[in-house]
């Protein structure tokens with residue numbers, strides 16, 4: 001059992017649809033998802049327990065790709081133990097935060113912990129598997145054999161060296177400060193969206209990402225992803241709890257890790273005319289919403305973050321009237337993604353102008369920060385013939 005893909009889980013935790021088993025983990029194994037509570041966006045632990053009683057899993061997987069909250073490993077351990085199941089944490093997204101002590105550690109409760117090394121851990125594209133040596137005599141041999149010779153051929157020594165460097169960096173106090181800042185920046189981004197009356201899944205964040213629920217403003221994740229691509233902002237469309245179609249996801253997932261590596265701090269996120277600010281939070285993407293519609297938000301500050309701090313406020317963000325939708329959507333003339341793209345690529349209205357302005361803002365903003373190893377980005381010369 002793993003967190004379902006549309007609920008923020010990862011494909012590899014066993015995704016299937018009514019018509020098709022999608023991932024190898026659902027083809028070779030019998031998988032069954034658990035879900036988030038659609039009202040809060042938080043994992044529905046009671047329902048997971050009920051379903052585990054029926055399904056009798058051999059393995060409970062925790063970890064997600066788009067889950068903005070921390071994990072209650074103690075509770076998951078109890079659920080797994082009641083079924084005699086293994087508990088595996090795939091901490092791929094949050095392993096840098098775990099290493100820095102900025103998220104709960106899965107190691108105390110889980111039998112196996114896996115991670116990719118190229119997300120918040122900031123290493124090369126690779127993976128690590130940890131297993132308990134005190135669990136069963138053969139767990140070590142079985143995990144090792146499952147890697148080699150079952151799946152892998154020769155070792156990639158260059159990548160192993162890269163992982164070693166990443167782990168050395170993660171052990172440095174500077175990495176702890178970085179991870180803290182990642183969370184503070186994610187919380188600051190959430191705060192800005194709340195101030196504008198927007199809805200976030202789980203009403204906030206405890207880690208490095210936010211999941212922006214776009215449904216109240218009548219835009220899809222695909223449309224906002226397209227606008228952002230056109231303006232050099234990298235984020236992705238993502239399902240939000242209650243979406244009926246995985247093909248038309250209702251939100252976008254925004255991470256804070258990369259910009260934090262460029263030295264971004266909270267003040268750079270807050271909209272303020274007199275200061276440089278994260279351009280995606282300027283007026284184009286944030287159409288005004290009447291203050292009467294503003295929700296009472298509960299963005300957790302990093303210091304107060306814990307699973308028990310799950311938000312309790314009501315999620316009352318009424319859908320804005322049509323007049324409040326971004327003008328771009330109106331210019332598209334239809335709800336189709338192709339028309340939306342056409343409106344800014346070929347249209348004669350405001351959309352192309354607004355996208356151009358946003359793109360210029362993004363470039364100004366991005367080049368105002370150092371790159372790791374390049375303190376003055378203005379010294380970077382674009383090769384001839386490369387246009388953006």
Ligand SMILES: Cc1ncc(COP(=O)(O)O)c(C=O)c1O
Pocket residue numbers: 009010012063064065090091092093116
């Ligand atoms: C939870 C989780 N596990 C595993 C992976 C696999 O990572 P990749 O496809 O980058 O190798 C991802 C990637 O998004 C993930 O989010």
